[in-house]
Amino acid sequence: MLDRLIIEFDKGLRTLMAEAHSGRPHPDKQVDEVALSEHEKKHAAALMRVNHCGEVCAQALYSGQSLTARNQQTLAALQQAAREETEHLAWCEKRIKELGGRTSALNPMLYGSAFALGAVAGALGDRWNLGFLAETERQVGRHLESHLQKLPQNDSKSRAIVEQMRDDEAQHAETAVLHGGAELPGPVKAAMQVAARAMTSSTYYL
Numbered sequence: 001m002l003d004r005l006i007i008e009f010d011k012g013l014r015t016l017m018a019e020a021h022s023g024r025p026h027p028d029k030q031v032d033e034v035a036l037s038e039h040e041k042k043h044a045a046a047l048m049r050v051n052h053c054g055e056v057c058a059q060a061l062y063s064g065q066s067l068t069a070r071n072q073q074t075l076a077a078l079q080q081a082a083r084e085e086t087e088h089l090a091w092c093e094k095r096i097k098e099l100g101g102r103t104s105a106l107n108p109m110l111y112g113s114a115f116a117l118g119a120v121a122g123a124l125g126d127r128w129n130l131g132f133l134a135e136t137e138r139q140v141g142r143h144l145e146s147h148l149q150k151l152p153q154n155d156s157k158s159r160a161i162v163e164q165m166r167d168d169e170a171q172h173a174e175t176a177v178l179h180g181g182a183e184l185p186g187p188v189k190a191a192m193q194v195a196a197r198a199m200t201s202s203t204y205y206l
Contacts, residue, residue, distance in 0.1 A: 016056070016107060016108055019090075020086050020087070020089035020090035020093060021086075021087075022086075022087040022090040022091060023083075024087055026091050026094065026161070027091060027161050027163070027164040028091075028158070028160040031156045031157045031160050032156070033098070034154050034155070036099075036152060036154070036155060040152040040154075040155065041100055041101075042101070043150075043151075043152065044099050044151055044152055044155050045096055045099035045100060045102075046101065047147050047150060047151060047158070047204070048092050048096045048099065048101065048158060048161075049092075049096055049101055049102070049104050049203055050104075050199075050200050050204050051088075051092050051147065052089065052092035052096060052103050052104065053103070053106065053107055053110060053199065053203040054140060054143070054199070054200075055088045055089045056089065056104075056110065056114075057110050057111065057114040058081075058088075058114075058136070058140070059082060059085055059089070059111070060110075060111040060113075060114035060118060061114045061115070061117060061118035061121075061132075061133075061136060062081060062082040062085065062133075063082070063115055063118060064114070064115040064116060064117065064118025064120075064121070065118040065119070065122040065129050065133065066078045066079065066122070068119050068120075068122030068129075069122045069126060069129055070122075070125070070126055073179060074129060074179060077130065077133070077176060077179050078133065081137075081175070084172070088165050088168070091161045091164075091165070095157060095161055098157070099158075104203040105206050106199075106202060106203055106206050110199060110203075118132075126180065127181065127182040128182055128184075129181075130176040130177075130180055130181030130182070131176070131181040131182035131183060131184050132184065133173075133181060134173045134174075134177050134181040135173075135188075135192065136192070137169040137170070137172040137173035137176070138169075139189075139192060139196055140169045141166050141173070143200065144165055144166040144169065145166060147162050148162055148163065148166075
């Protein structure tokens with residue numbers, strides 16, 4: 001357990017302090033940049049900051065879940081999802097810089113909270129661990145879909161990134177269910193939605 005704790009701690013430091021890299025080509029690589037007004041740039045950068053923070057929290061959740069996961073198959077599913085979330089971090093961070101924005105100052109605090117939540121989910125057993133993963137990804141997918149409605153229509157680069165992230169999250173949710181993820185109780189889902197709204201509303205500005 002100590003070895004795993006050290007590994008997850010190292011992952012956390014790299015998530016918060018090191019530049020993320022993507023094994024896949026960035027989804028917007030072949031998309032041309034277009035002229036955006038200053039207001040559009042600021043708005044798009046804020047939305048991408050929210051998405052970036054969401055991916056930071058996802059890394060923390062997966063690290064916490066991995067720490068307490070008991071089944072190797074569950075652990076493998078979590079690690080695969082975490083690798084793709086790292087790519088999402090890289091995509092979002094690069095786009096934020098292109099738009100002249102910054103990442104959220106709340107990332108360290110939210111990482112710690114999400115890690116603790118993930119560890120609790122993992123300790124409840126693999127069915128609930130995977131169920132928590134599936135519900136998280138469903139809610140993230142709906143959140144990303146809403147951002148496609150909010151992003152400037154001509155910001156094709158940001159939209160390409162969000163679309164690929166949305167597709168990846170749907171695949172993560174499906175994988176978790178196929179591995180035996182349980183359906184979470186309604187109150188738990190509602191609590192997750194409240195926490196997500198608090199995160200997105202604060203990181204849009206901070």
